[in-house]
Amino acid sequence: MTSHASSAAADASIPPRTDRRQAGASGEPPAAPRRPGRRTGGAPGEPGLIAYAYVAPALVVFALFLLAPLVYAVQLSFYEWDGLGLGTWVGLDNYVAVFTDPELRAPFGHALVLVVFFSLLPVTFGMLLAALMTRTRVRGAGFFRTVLFLPQVVALTVVAVVWRQIYAPTGPLNDALRLVGLDGFARGWLGDRDWVLVAIGLVGTWVGTGLCTVLFLAGLSKVGRELYESSRLDGAGFWAELRFISLPSLRGELAVALTLTMVAALRTFDLVYVMTGGGPGNASRVPSYEVYDRAIQEGDVGTGITVALVLTVVILAATWLVNRIADDREAA
Amino acid sequence: MRTSRAERTTTYVVLVLAAMLALYPIGLILVKAVQPDAIGAASGVDLGNFAEAWDQGEFGSYLRTSVIVTACVVVGATLLSSLAGYAFGTMRFRGSTALFYLLLLGLMVPSEAVVIPLYFQLRSVGLLDTYTALVLPQIAQSLAFGTFWMRAYFRSTSREVVEAARLDGAGHLRIFWSILLPMGRPAVTTMMVLFFMWTWNEFLLPLVVIPSGDLLTAPLGLALFQGQYTAGTSLLAAGAVMVAFPVVVFYLFAQRHFIRGMVDGATKG
Numbered sequence: 001m002t003s004h005a006s007s008a009a010a011d012a013s014i015p016p017r018t019d020r021r022q023a024g025a026s027g028e029p030p031a032a033p034r035r036p037g038r039r040t041g042g043a044p045g046e047p048g049l050i051a052y053a054y055v056a057p058a059l060v061v062f063a064l065f066l067l068a069p070l071v072y073a074v075q076l077s078f079y080e081w082d083g084l085g086l087g088t089w090v091g092l093d094n095y096v097a098v099f100t101d102p103e104l105r106a107p108f109g110h111a112l113v114l115v116v117f118f119s120l121l122p123v124t125f126g127m128l129l130a131a132l133m134t135r136t137r138v139r140g141a142g143f144f145r146t147v148l149f150l151p152q153v154v155a156l157t158v159v160a161v162v163w164r165q166i167y168a169p170t171g172p173l174n175d176a177l178r179l180v181g182l183d184g185f186a187r188g189w190l191g192d193r194d195w196v197l198v199a200i201g202l203v204g205t206w207v208g209t210g211l212c213t214v215l216f217l218a219g220l221s222k223v224g225r226e227l228y229e230s231s232r233l234d235g236a237g238f239w240a241e242l243r244f245i246s247l248p249s250l251r252g253e254l255a256v257a258l259t260l261t262m263v264a265a266l267r268t269f270d271l272v273y274v275m276t277g278g279g280p281g282n283a284s285r286v287p288s289y290e291v292y293d294r295a296i297q298e299g300d301v302g303t304g305i306t307v308a309l310v311l312t313v314v315i316l317a318a319t320w321l322v323n324r325i326a327d328d329r330e331a332a
Numbered sequence: 333m334r335t336s337r338a339e340r341t342t343t344y345v346v347l348v349l350a351a352m353l354a355l356y357p358i359g360l361i362l363v364k365a366v367q368p369d370a371i372g373a374a375s376g377v378d379l380g381n382f383a384e385a386w387d388q389g390e391f392g393s394y395l396r397t398s399v400i401v402t403a404c405v406v407v408g409a410t411l412l413s414s415l416a417g418y419a420f421g422t423m424r425f426r427g428s429t430a431l432f433y434l435l436l437l438g439l440m441v442p443s444e445a446v447v448i449p450l451y452f453q454l455r456s457v458g459l460l461d462t463y464t465a466l467v468l469p470q471i472a473q474s475l476a477f478g479t480f481w482m483r484a485y486f487r488s489t490s491r492e493v494v495e496a497a498r499l500d501g502a503g504h505l506r507i508f509w510s511i512l513l514p515m516g517r518p519a520v521t522t523m524m525v526l527f528f529m530w531t532w533n534e535f536l537l538p539l540v541v542i543p544s545g546d547l548l549t550a551p552l553g554l555a556l557f558q559g560q561y562t563a564g565t566s567l568l569a570a571g572a573v574m575v576a577f578p579v580v581v582f583y584l585f586a587q588r589h590f591i592r593g594m595v596d597g598a599t600k601g
Contacts, residue, residue, distance in 0.1 A: 048423065048424065048425040048426070049425070050423070050504055051419040051423040051424075051425035051428070052419075052425065054415045054416060054418055054419035054423075054504075054508075055415070055416045055419045055420070055431060057411075057412050057415060057416075058412040058413065058415065058416035058435070058475050058479060059416070059431065059434075059435070061412060061468060061471055061472050061475065062434075062435060062438060062472050062475050062476075064468070064472070065450065065468050065469040065471070065472035065473075066437075066438050066441070066446055066469070066472040066473060066475075067434075067437075068453065069446040069447075069449040069450040069453060070441060070445060070446055070449070072449035072452070072453060073445050073446065073448065073449040076448075076449060076452075083452065125350075128346075129346070129347070129350060132342075132343045132346055132347065133343070133347070135335060135339075135343070136335045136339060136340050136343045138343060138344070138347065143351075144347050144350075144351055145591070146584070146587050147351045147354050147355060148350060148351065148354050149587070149590070149591055150354055150355070150358065150580070150583070151354055151357075151358075152594070153529055153579050153580060153583045153590060154358070154533075154576045154579065154580060155532065155533040155535075155550075155551045155554075155575055155576060155579065156533065156535065156551075157533075157535055157551035157552075157554050157555050157572075157575065158361070158551070158554065158572045158575050158576040159357070160555075161361075161554060161558055161568060161569075161572045162357045162358070162360060162361045162572065163357060164558075165360070165361075165364070165565060165569075166357060166360065172360065206353070206354070206357070209350070209354075210354060211594065214591055214594070214595060215594075215595055215598065218595045238339065256598045260598060263442070267442050267444065269444070269535065269536055270535040270536070270551075273535070273539075273555065274555050274558060287444075288444050288536070291444050291448060292448075292536070292539070292540070295448040295451075296448065296451065296540060296543075301448070301452070304448060305445075305448050305449065308442075308444045308445040308448060309445055311442065311444060311445070312441060312442055312444070312445045315440075315442055316440060319440070
């Protein structure tokens with residue numbers, strides 16, 4: 001424990017500096033005299049073909065195990081297929097179904113609820129924690145950072161198993177509620193249609209907050225100390241400092257945190273699979289679960305894959321939108 | 333910087349509270365794992381749950397599969413990413429930009445869109461329930477980030493070192509393997525740490541490509557175990573601890589690399 005704590009403390013000062021060095025270095029190589037013909041990186045007369053030999057192994061694996069399935073996915077989305085016999089060409093029917101069939105639309109609605117818990121809450125909490133840790137010189141900052149980030153590294157299956165126990169009808173959460181006299185609130189959280197998404201969502205909040213905190217801490221460490229010093233002289237309190245200094249300087253990190261956590265929310269699978277299996281009823285079915293259940297369990301491959309592709313487009317659109325907004329603000 | 337005593341106190345209270353919330357579920361599972369299940373049994377520490385989960389719960393075999401798969405993926409993905417990153421970072425060749433963007437596609441496409449068709453493709457060539465099915469797709473999914481990461485590193489390396497090596501008669505392979513790669517150990521380590529975590533924790537891919545359940549990885553074994561033994565929470569907890577243990581211990585030792593990898597990788601992306 002001691003060695004860990006000390007390494008964490010010693011480490012606390014490292015990331016910003018290394019960050020900067022790496023960032024600076026990754027731009028242009030130091031001003032070496034550039035002669036025409038030497039910029040290729042190949043020795044004179046050496047065929048540039050050699051590059052393909054280096055790229056080929058990666059490209060082959062990538063093409064076979066990622067691109068080919070992706071192309072096949074698009075193809076399958078135009079078929080109705082049970083995974084066994086011959087498929088039937090149905091054109092855009094599967095896509096129409098995803099947008100019109102309430103049973104297929106519901107999971108996307110559930111995913112939106114999860115976005116609030118997986119993304120908005122962790123970003124808010126992360127911002128507050130990072131601001132607190134930057135404003136006051138916190139002793140043991142490295143320790144707190146390490147602990148807060150910890151949920152991020154535990155397998156989500158494990159997380160799901162643990163939280164299932166916390167939410168159990170006789171679990172610690174209900175015990176605590178009864179202890180403080182809120183017996184009426186105690187319930188089987190994961191078996192309650194109205195609460196199941198909130199319960200799963202809070203697990204996402206638990207997982208994501210540390211990541212956001214660490215991202216924002218890294219961002220804030222690049223803000224000049226003088227800026228804070230002078231605002232402090234002007235009598236700026238915590239909230240003013242957060243609003244006028246920290247928030248504006250964290251635009252990039254905000255976009256990154258929102259992107260990462262939103263994608264995680266939209267893709268939630270492990271938690272749902274282990275905690276509820278989509279239930280009770282269909283109350284916690286999310287897109288990824290729908291994909292797996294339809295395509296592999298129910299033999300409705302075309303629909304399942306179409307849900308996956310629509311989900312992909314939603315994720316790309318969300319990512320694009322968040323970064324677009326961040327860029328716009330930066331330009332303005 | 334100075335802040336008022338009240339503010340400092342608030343800060344620590346909030347931080348301690350947050351830390352406790354982060355640690356509580358982890359502590360809970362640890363405590364459960366060492367408690368005997370039977371009611372009325374002597375309370376106290378009992379490590380028997382681990383032995384029982386290892387044997388009866390077959391966690392020994394799940395963990396072995398996970399270790400093999402993770403080792404293959406980390407080594408394979410690191411090697412392929414480094415080779416490709418070297419070419420993209422130091423050489424110019426026809427189509428390099430297009431090929432690089434093609435690889436980057438892998439950063440954006442979620443595995444959900446790939447895993448289902450992969451199942452049918454692997455089935456048609458008889459590769460379901462094999463290590464190949466667990467390892468190669470996982471490498472493919474890691475390559476986008478890896479190549480991106482290593483390209484950034486190789487671009488940052490000093491041209492002079494390369495020129496000097498070349499004057500000494502070193503070829504590309506030698507410059508790559510004996511000079512630039514060893515110099516990039518921090519970047520490579522960070523990447524390997526992330527590959528390790530992603531592969532160890534992966535759930536959807538093994539769930540889909542191992543339909544028979546013969547080659548379950550540790551997270552999958554845990555999910556299966558939870559479905560079967562609803563009564564024995566202590567065994568379940570012991571299993572959960574064994575699944576989480578390698579990554580958590582590794583994290584506590586290499587947390588610098590974990591955190592920097594996540595932060596840097598995210599902001600570079």
